[in-house]
Amino acid sequence: MNDIKLALLGSEGAGKSAVLVRFLTRRFIGEYASNANSLYRKRLSIDGRQLNLEVFDPCAQSAESRCILEEPVDWADGFIVVYNISDRTSFLNAKNILRQIKEARTENSKGEVEVPIYLVGNKQDLCHARQVGEDEGRSLAQENRCPFQEVSAAENYQEIANLFTKLIRHVMEHLKYRADRRRYSGSKSMAKLINNVFGKRRKSV
Numbered sequence: 001m002n003d004i005k006l007a008l009l010g011s012e013g014a015g016k017s018a019v020l021v022r023f024l025t026r027r028f029i030g031e032y033a034s035n036a037n038s039l040y041r042k043r044l045s046i047d048g049r050q051l052n053l054e055v056f057d058p059c060a061q062s063a064e065s066r067c068i069l070e071e072p073v074d075w076a077d078g079f080i081v082v083y084n085i086s087d088r089t090s091f092l093n094a095k096n097i098l099r100q101i102k103e104a105r106t107e108n109s110k111g112e113v114e115v116p117i118y119l120v121g122n123k124q125d126l127c128h129a130r131q132v133g134e135d136e137g138r139s140l141a142q143e144n145r146c147p148f149q150e151v152s153a154a155e156n157y158q159e160i161a162n163l164f165t166k167l168i169r170h171v172m173e174h175l176k177y178r179a180d181r182r183r184y185s186g187s188k189s190m191a192k193l194i195n196n197v198f199g200k201r202r203k204s205v
């Protein structure tokens, strides 16, 4: 059974809990306690594989709250960064969060972030009060090489379910890739070790 750990990050009121609860229960619940970190657990089956999903929904992250961010950033296998399309500050904060994830989780020599991330513009139903264009969300996602989607936790279950499913698939592939890479580098160093030991012996015979 695979364990998958996700974290939802974003500004206060961006709709992180609404997005998550929509996915977990199919329901939109108007108000949530916002002063506590919450960890949700669910068993899922995706592509015939059983998964233990854990989703961390921490207190909101403001631009200054780096220390709150560190915990979920180190812990999670994948991220959903949420902003509210009718609140430009939440978009700027999402930008900052993406940068912090990149700083903490750069995993290869080219400085690329390989950890799966999804950028989500929530409250699409409030487009009459829009402060962030869809094209701005898309280009921020392109800059960070992650998928992007606008959603409405208030009005639509299916698009939220689809994005969680895509992210979980991506996380499973990423975990498998990392495990294969570790195994490969492990067997390479084992081969090197064997070569060193027996190669040297052979020379001295």
Ligand SMILES: Nc1nc2c(ncn2[C@@H]2O[C@H](COP(=O)(O)OP(=O)(O)OP(=O)(O)O)[C@@H](O)[C@H]2O)c(=O)[nH]1
Residues within 6 Å of the ligand: 010, 011, 012, 013, 014, 015, 016, 017, 018, 019, 029, 030, 031, 032, 033, 034, 035, 058, 059, 060, 061, 122, 123, 124, 125, 126, 151, 152, 153, 154, 155
């Ligand atoms: N119109 C509209 N309102 C939404 C939507 N999603 C969430 N809300 C509302 O936005 C408010 C904040 O939602 P939360 O889910 O508590 O936001 P949060 O990001 O978890 O906030 P914190 O817990 O404070 O970090 C609530 O009043 C929700 O009902 C949406 O898609 N459309």
